Amino acid sequence: MMNGQAERFVQAVNALGRAARPLLGTVGEQEMALAGEIRLRVGAPAALSLPAGLKTIGTSPVTRQQMDEMVLSLCGQSVYTHQHELAAGYIHISGGHRAGVCGTAVIEQGRVTSIRDITSICLRIAREQPGCADEIIKRLFSRGLCSAVIAGAPCSGKTTLLRELACQLASGAIERPMRVAVVDERGEIALSSFTGEPGRLNRLCDVLCGYPKAEGILQAVRGLSPDVIICDELGTEEETIAVRAGINAGVHIICSVHAGSAEELARKPQISALMDTGAFSRFALLKGRNRPGEVSGIISGEELYALGGSGADSVVRIYRGNVTQRTASGA
Amino acid sequence: MLLEDMADFAHRAVGDIACSLMPPDRIVCGMSGRSGFFALCAEKINSGMTVREAWGTAMDECPASGCLKPEERLLVEKTGGQLGVYDSRRQVADLERLGRELDIFRDRAETDLRENGRTGVTCTVLASALAALMII
Numbered sequence: 001m002m003n004g005q006a007e008r009f010v011q012a013v014n015a016l017g018r019a020a021r022p023l024l025g026t027v028g029e030q031e032m033a034l035a036g037e038i039r040l041r042v043g044a045p046a047a048l049s050l051p052a053g054l055k056t057i058g059t060s061p062v063t064r065q066q067m068d069e070m071v072l073s074l075c076g077q078s079v080y081t082h083q084h085e086l087a088a089g090y091i092h093i094s095g096g097h098r099a100g101v102c103g104t105a106v107i108e109q110g111r112v113t114s115i116r117d118i119t120s121i122c123l124r125i126a127r128e129q130p131g132c133a134d135e136i137i138k139r140l141f142s143r144g145l146c147s148a149v150i151a152g153a154p155c156s157g158k159t160t161l162l163r164e165l166a167c168q169l170a171s172g173a174i175e176r177p178m179r180v181a182v183v184d185e186r187g188e189i190a191l192s193s194f195t196g197e198p199g200r201l202n203r204l205c206d207v208l209c210g211y212p213k214a215e216g217i218l219q220a221v222r223g224l225s226p227d228v229i230i231c232d233e234l235g236t237e238e239e240t241i242a243v244r245a246g247i248n249a250g251v252h253i254i255c256s257v258h259a260g261s262a263e264e265l266a267r268k269p270q271i272s273a274l275m276d277t278g279a280f281s282r283f284a285l286l287k288g289r290n291r292p293g294e295v296s297g298i299i300s301g302e303e304l305y306a307l308g309g310s311g312a313d314s315v316v317r318i319y320r321g322n323v324t325q326r327t328a329s330g331a
Numbered sequence: 332m333l334l335e336d337m338a339d340f341a342h343r344a345v346g347d348i349a350c351s352l353m354p355p356d357r358i359v360c361g362m363s364g365r366s367g368f369f370a371l372c373a374e375k376i377n378s379g380m381t382v383r384e385a386w387g388t389a390m391d392e393c394p395a396s397g398c399l400k401p402e403e404r405l406l407v408e409k410t411g412g413q414l415g416v417y418d419s420r421r422q423v424a425d426l427e428r429l430g431r432e433l434d435i436f437r438d439r440a441e442t443d444l445r446e447n448g449r450t451g452v453t454c455t456v457l458a459s460a461l462a463a464l465m466i467i
Binding site: 072075076077078079080081083114 | 348352353354355356381382383415416417418419422
């Protein structure tokens with residue numbers, strides 16, 4: 001009997017369709033359980049991203065025809081249903097997996113409207129690790145629920161952690177069962193339709209799947225009266241405006257950001273934009289690719305401010321402003 | 332009549348794709364109550380075939396498809412083979428063209444049928460007249 005992660009690997013491979021069978025048919029169960037990504041490139045053999053590094057599978061290279069068939073299969077045999085995702089460079093697959101694609105961009109009026117002649121697929125296999133948010137809940141919300149940013153390098157388990165955090169908060173891990181809204185733009189957090197029926201998160205939380213984050217946040221605030229909104233990767237101006245609207249409505253926001261260290265986090269322009277909202281006071285840093293979902297530290301806004309450095313000037317300026325405001329209001 | 336159902340499918344698919352990006356397998360299955368061809372397609376899709384494979388197999392297996400003229404069959408097969416392959420703009424344009432061409436084929440078939448019917452009536456009248464003359 002396969003373990004859960006190996007089953008998810010098989011599910012992801014099945015999404016690639018029949019063309020993937022000769023390319024990935026020899027992968028052993030142990031590798032299935034460890035693989036974080038499947039990488040396919042026209043003219044090269046398939047490869048797996050394992051904790052030890054990339055491992056090539058077999059020797060047969062992926063052909064153009066196989067690539068086209070796999071892309072069609074990932075799209076559920078309907079390219080137009082996924083055309084907006086394709087233009088953004090990925091395809092969302094049932095089960096919360098995500099295939100990043102690259103090829104030749106089709107540009108219209110300066111915007112990428114589609115991708116043709118796809119040459120590479122990077123299929124990220126979704127993980128589900130019940131209990132992985134226990135530590136972060138203890139350390140992040142020891143003084144009650146607050147808005148927070150979860151920062152980590154790529155593949156450090158940010159989405160897995162957000163998913164578990166949403167379930168735990170909705171189940172009453174702190175104070176009481178919270179009303180949790182999840183804005184899941186790319187369908188990765190909710191593992192929607194995993195095993196063909198709504199997953200644990202869908203049963204516990206309100207999931208806005210496929211919504212652009214800004215619109216999803218505003219819609220959740222307007223219609224779902226959540227205690228907390230959870231979403232991946234905030235940063236654009238529209239999203240910052242939506243966060244501000246959420247904060248004004250008394251909603252807490254928990255989001256993730258790509259950053260491998262506190263210094264990198266402090267230099268992120270979107271962090272300065274988010275801190276400018278005055279909502280985020282706690283930042284959780286994840287250990288990294290080899291320890292998915294594990295927290296290396298929790299830092300406060302003050303500590304982020306103390307990091308200083310020329311690159312962090314905007315954060316320092318904005319944070320200083322927030323501290324001044326809070327001092328003035330006696331908070 | 333298969334030609335008429337195909338034309339209806341094309342018109343319906345244009346709306347479904349343009350308004351809601353509905354996948355082609357769902358559009359085809361939604362037509363399964365209309366004709367044996369689409370029922371066969373739905374059966375094949377439910378058994379795990381892709382919509383294009385199901386369409387091609389149904390074209391081979393459905394008795395009604397035997398009534399199509401070669402040019403009609405070619406057009407229908409080509410469209411089925413491209414379902415879901417393109418983005419919505421191209422897919423809609425293809426289906427609109429299919430709809431228009433099927434409408435022309437259908438009108439032509441109806442005209443042929445009427446003319447054949449008229450010819451049949453004329454022949455019958457003439458034959459009757461000839462028979463009457465011979466009897467007299």
